[in-house]
Amino acid sequence: MVKLLRESAPAKINLFLRVTGRRRDSYHELDSVFVPISIYDRLDIELRPARIAAVQLCCDSNIIPADERNLAFRSAREFLTEFNIQAEVLINLHKEIPAGAGLGGGSSDAGAVLRMMAELCGIPQTAPLLAVAMRLGADVPFFLNPTPSRVRGIGERSEALGQIEKPFLLIAVPPVEVPTALVFRGLRPEHWSGPASDHDILAIIQGRIGREHLVNDLEQVAIAKWPEIGEVKRLLEAVGAHAAAMTGSGGGVFGIFSSSGEASRACQEISRRAPQVRTFTPSVL
Structure with a gap:
């Protein structure tokens, strides 16, 4: 059975971004407040049964790679591997978030793909999904549930701030x-x-x-x-x-x-x- 889903992926800003140290593996530890904002990429995902897991991505921006260099592509592939799902995933990505601008576009796309794949496949948003997000990048876990949050460490510690006075x-x-x-x-x-x-x-x-x-x-x-x-x-x-x-x-x-x-x-x-x-x-x- 073919399954379809469409979703928007919001950008973010860091109201502050403080470096608190450096780990032995050379990753920097951070303290930051992330807030999602109303600049969006749009994603359509089509999930088809298949004998061999495969991912295909189309993007309307010619400066964005459509292969394993793309976080949305990698997130779909990592999801299929983590949860041992045999399916063909077709992703259509419409870009509005500027690339290389510190607005989290690639990470937001990856988080949206994980959320969408979890919904399509009936996978709960629990520790295994968070582990996939962490492997993809420090900002990706925030985008599993993008709400104003204090994010610390290498992205693994996130604390929702609740209602904030919006600037x-x-x-x-x-x-x-x-x-x-x-x-x-x-x-x-x-x-x-x-x-x-x-x-x-x-x-x-x-x-x-x-x-x-x-x-x-x-x-x-x-x-x-x-x-x-x-x-x-x-x-x-x-x-x-x-x-x-x-x-x-x-x-x-x-x-x-x-x-x-x-x-x-x-x-x-x-x-x-x-x-x-x-x-x-x-x-x-």
Whole structure:
């Protein structure tokens, strides 16, 4: 029996991203607040019975690979292997989340595929599914249930924050694609800021977010390699953001505004001053 499912995969921003240490296996341990936002990729999955497990992916973006280099492709293959399912999986991926922008597009696609495959195959979202997500990448477990969360370690510890006061956002993405691994390779212990305080978390929950809360330990490294990121951050502040920071490993930068109207006006001003910069005014989900 052929089974079909369609779902949207949201982007995310990191309101802060702090490095707390480095493990013996060279992975960095982090402390971060992830919030899902209303920029979406769309996925259609078709599951067909087959003698041999197989995955096929089609994507409408010619800069996104459609083979094992793609996290959505790998997540389907890992799922079939983990749960010993013989099926052919056809994935149609429509991209809206900018690549290499720190918005979690690839990880969100992978999380969506795991959620969809679990639903199609009647697999509960329990420890084995989380283990598959962890193997795919540190951000993927968050996207199994994307809700505002504090994420620690290498992504394995996630604590939902519940209802938070949602900030008004403007996201600006310069025309650069930032490889995450390259940024982490440039990270040094002097860049680490350590874990967030309870005060930082409470300020985020209550919507009292200031510059002192938007710490991203990767920002200095990324701006040194891609100065356009720093230029976009300064532009956001110039058009009225009361706080701005890079998200993830970059190169996207978000600004926080006092109202949706201010964010929209700032968006228009950035489009006028820097038409090469992609802008979004998403909501926090």
